[in-house]
Each structure stands twice: as C-alpha cells, then as structure tokens.
Amino acid sequence: MVRLTRVQQQERTRTSVLAAAREEFTEHGYALAKVDRIAERAELTRGAVYSNFPSKRALYLAVLIDMVENAPAGEPSTRSPRSPAEVLGVFARTWLERLPLVDDTASGGRLHLRSLAGVLDDEHARTVLAQVVRLEALLLAIPLESCEPAQATPVRRVRLAELVLTLLDGSGHLAESAPGFGDPFDLARACEHLSGIDLADTWTPPYLPYVAPARPCGDAWDPPTGLADRISGERADLGADGLITVLGAGRLAAAEEAVRSARPGEQVTVVVVTSDAAETGRLVRLRVTDLIGCLRRVFAPEAWRRVRLVLDDEALAAAAIGLTDLDDETESAVRVRGGAIVARAHGRGAAYAASTADAPNGTRPRSARS
Template sequence: MVRLTRVQQQERTRRFVLTAAREEFTEHGYAAAKVDRIADRADLTRGAVYSNFPSKRALYLAVLIDMVENPTADEPPPPPAQPTTTSDALGAFARTWLERLPLVGDTASGGRLHLRSLGGVLDDERGRTVLAQVVRVEALLLALALESYEQDRATPVRRVRLAELALTLLDGSGHLAESAPGFGDPFDLARACEHLAGIELTDTWEPPYLPYVTPARPCEDTWDPPAELTDRISGGRADLGADGLITVLGAGRLAAVEEAVRSARPGEQVTVVVVTDDAAETGRLVRLRITDLVGCLRRVFAPDAWRRVRLVLDDAALVASAIGLTDLDDETESAVRVRNGAIVARAHGRGAAYAASTSDVSTSGTSTADASNDTRPKGPTS
C-alpha cells in the first residue's frame, strides 16, 4: 500500500475540493452554492473544506484559477499568423478573448463559470476597488503589446486609452452574454475592436504630481534577491538580480504600475511585485485576472512585446522582506533601484517608482535628482 506524504495528502484533498466545488458552482451558481454540499460531494467534512479555502469566495476564485491554468477542454486553436499592424493585433486579441463567451447548451450557471464571471462575487468595497486597480494593469499590458507595433515612430505613442476602450467593449459583451445569452456576434465585436485602432485619441502620460515626489534616498545596501519566483507575463523565472527598478505595490495601488514602466531608464529591467495581506481572496483575484489576460496576450503577441517588464505575485512577501518592508497592506507603494548587485536608491510612498528610477546615483552612493530625466515620463519608454 502506497502511503501519501502530508503534502501529497493535502494536495489530494485540495483537488477533491476543487472538483466538487466546480460541480457545485456549475449546477447552482455562486450565490446559491453551499459549502456543505461541496463537502458532501468531495466526501469530506465542512472543516476540511475551510482548512483549504477560508471562504466561499476564496474557493470560487480558486476554481476559476484552476480552469484558466489547467484547462480540461480541447486545446485552443493555434494562434493566427503574427499580426503586422495594431489593428490586426487588436482584432486577434479580441477573437481570443471572446472564446470565453458561454457555449451553446451551457446552463446559466455553467455559462457564467466559463465566462469567469465575477457577478455577485465582489460584493464589498475592497473587492471592487482591487478589481478596478487590476483592470488598469490589464489595460497597460495590452497597451504595451500594441505599442510594440509602433516603435519606429518619431514621437512615442501611448496606447493605454485604446486598450481601455477595447477591454470595455469586450467586458461589456461578456456581461450581455451573461444576462442575455446569444446577443451580439463575436465576429462583429472583433471587427469593432480592429476599427478602434483608427480612432484618434489624445493619449499622454504626465501625472501632475511627479514634480512634487519626494526624492529617493541614496544607499549602498546588499541585495540578496529571492530565487525561483515566476514572472507572470512570460511564465519564466523572474530574474531580480539584474540592474533596474523593483517596485512593490499593494493591491490598492496597482495603477502605479504604469509609473514604473514609463519612468524606467533605457535598458534597465522593470519588476513589479504585487503584495497583499489577504492571499486567499485578494491575492487570488489578482492572480485570476492577470493569468487570464496574459493567456490571451501570449497567443497573439510576440514574447518580446513587453520587453523588460516583469510581474511577480508575491503572496509570501519574499521580495518585500528582502527589501526590508514590513506592515504590508493594499496601499503599500515602495521601490528600489538595483545596480551592480546592490540597492543604490530607496523610495517610499506615492511616486516611489519615479523617485527611485530617476535618482542620479554617483559611484560614491550619493544621489541627486537628475533633471535630464524630467521629460522621460511624458511618453512611453518600455
């Protein structure tokens, strides 16, 4: 008889719970689902379910993450030929995203699960606030991919507003599919996204608070980066030892991701580390949305579309601890600049990424504001 280790038994129990929960949510939907029935389906006690997932919402988010990361349906169709224009790329992305729309024959509850619906799930202010911040990150990631098609332009172009419009259209189609199944033709929606690329938008990035950001503190601290962390954009290992900017953001400050990207120095790596004091729900919400979007992006855009940007979900606060941060919460915003294996600048609070990236660090470790960098945030640089 094969004896399972404790870790193996825990993983087996977790898998039983996820399978049972998916059946329950498919049959009854999120609101009407019962943890007691999930426990019965898994032939476990209610306590065993809660020992793995502290709430029904945490369990629902875990089911969606499992669906996204471990699809059981047929393999998705191969990606189309590499798009050559912004318009083509946006259309290809839309077609990929629209594959989540409910299928013919899906029950109402099963269709919502396939859609990754969060309707009725985020019924608190914190959940809605975090979702709004995550959507800003989604728009930026899509925008950076679109901007990669226009690198040769004399004037840098920002495509965040275009990305926001496309995501608004697609998310809206998802809500309609949830409440009015069959309404809206996916091919029309994809064509509409293609045409969005032709709309002239005034799209600049120059936050008015940047001139008032507190300068970074110069230092010469040893940097011992955690190893084996995953970059959620590429799916590979996140190398935190390279020269560049490391920004640690709470789930309520994720909109500052763009500040880190736009402020970065040419040639330096940008690593955004997301932390939370609630890994079970807030952490899972961020992981679900980012993983889901990136899965679509990878099928359309070349791997180098995001160039030097890395995104790490640090539920265990390994990076934050290595930097020396404590008392993490949704409003955490801190940044360090790494050079030659050492931390040479630190900044905390609003504008931390800009302060750390634009600091002019001398070989002696002193730092002054670099006036030549004042114009850098006015346009896309990464």
C-alpha cells in the same frame, strides 16, 4: 500499503474540494452554492473544506483559477509585431472564446465566462478589481505600443487598451443576461476599428513634480530565487540592473509609472503583494493569468521588452528589499545597479523617485515623457 505524506494528503483533499466545488457552482451558480453540499460531494467534512479555503468566495476564485490554468493552451505567438488593428482583432477573437456556448446552463456559462457578478460584493474587492483592470490595460498597451513605428515621442496606447477591454467585458456581462446576443465577429471587427480613434493619449501625471526624492544608498542586494514572471512564464531574474517596484493590490495602477519612468535598457519588475492571499491575492492571480493567457497567443514574448510581473504571495521579494509592514496600499521601489540597491523610495510616486534618483539636475529619463 503506501502511506501518503501530509503534503500529498493536503493536495488530494484540495483537488477533491475543487472538483466538487466546480460541480456545485456549475449546477447552482455562485449565489446559491452551499459549502455543505460541496463537502458532501467531496466526501469530506465542512471543516476540511474551510481548512483549505476560508470562504466561499476564495473557493470560487480558486475554481476559476484552476479552470484557467488547466485549460488547453493555444499556440503561443511567434510573429513579429503587426499593426494595432490586426493584433486587436486577433486578441478580441481569442478573448471571446470564453463566451458561453449555446448548450451551456446559465450557471455553467457564467463559470466558463469567469463571471464575477455577485461575487465581489464589498467595496474593498471592487476597488481592487478596478486597480487590476488598470494593470490589465497596461499589459495590453505595452505590446500594442511595440506595433507602432518608431517616433520621437513614443505613442501611448493605454486608453485604447482600456476601451477595448471595456467593450469585451461589456459583451461578457451582456452574454450573462442575454445569451446569444451580439456577434463575436462583429465585436472583433469593432476592436480592430477602435485602433483608428485619436484618443490624444499622453502620460502626464500632475503629481510627479511633487514626488519626494528617493534616498540614495549602497545596500547589498540578495534577490530571491524561484519567483516566476507571470508575463513570460519563466523565472524572474531580479538581479539585473533596473527598477523593482512593490505594489499592494490597491495600488496596481502605479505599475505604469514604473514602466514609463524606467531608463532605456533597464529591466522593470512589478511585484504585487497583498495582505489577503486567499481572496485578494486570488482575484489578482485570476485576472492576470486569464489575460496573459490570451496575450501570449497574440504577441511574441519580446513585445513586453524588459517588463516583468511577479505575484509575490509569500512576500519573498518584498522581504528581500526590506519591506515588512505590507498591505494593499503598499507602494515602494528600489533601483538596482551593479548588484546593489542604489536608491529607495516609498509612497506615491516611489517608482519615479527611485528611477530618477541620480539623474543630473533632477531631470527625468527620456522614457518618462512618453
């Protein structure tokens, strides 16, 4: 008789719980689902469920992540950048595939939709979601901007991305309460036409002149290995010259500061940390994984240029930088050059401070003006 190792047994238990939980949530929905029934379905004790997932919300998020990560993947895009209107139409049609089908039950349709209605019922979770959506808009805006003709002043498309995501998310919420309302093809065409709206979009944060300077240094840099870049799906190379910013889940909007402040040609790595991997960490992972799955089917990998996104659940990158006291308000950055950390900054504006640390006369890099 083959004896399972402890790790194998834990994985088997986790798989059984996820399968049972998906059945429970599909049949009863999130609000009416019971952990006791999930344990019965999995033929486990209630304690065995909670030993793997500390709350019903953590379990629900894990089920959604499992669905997203194991869904049949569409063909990744290999096409060169096209017009913003064309790519927005393709992106919208890809995103709208999640809308409930006619024969779905109400609860099953919500699960297929990745609905978070009634799940994030506290202020902290809603605050984190707002920050995640800001990050999502940036992840969509970066490849949109790559579709634009080269200009002296680069075009910012973050507000357009926010508008598109608002329209699509709104259609999802409406699909929950009024199934079948709204034509997906009309929604996709509407997203195409949004690209023609002049939103006067600029990036000019008023706080930048007041950001505390970074601390110049020459610290040895021993980057952790094995971390994945969520955008490309490949290994994240943290040893390259560039900017590494560590953001708590409550500070994700600052990712754009890192992208705009980085010097031309240098890599930008956004590292996300959280003090609550079971719920907050899973919420970030769910939303990012779901969105990037859509984006990869629309944009070729080079559309993100040198931007990397790392979900650092074990705080490996943060520890390598020297950060130990982490929470959802963490905001810190270092600049790496020639295998060493040459600047460190903490607090609001950290990415900007680290990137401009040794700029002549304190001037900003050209890319920061976009």
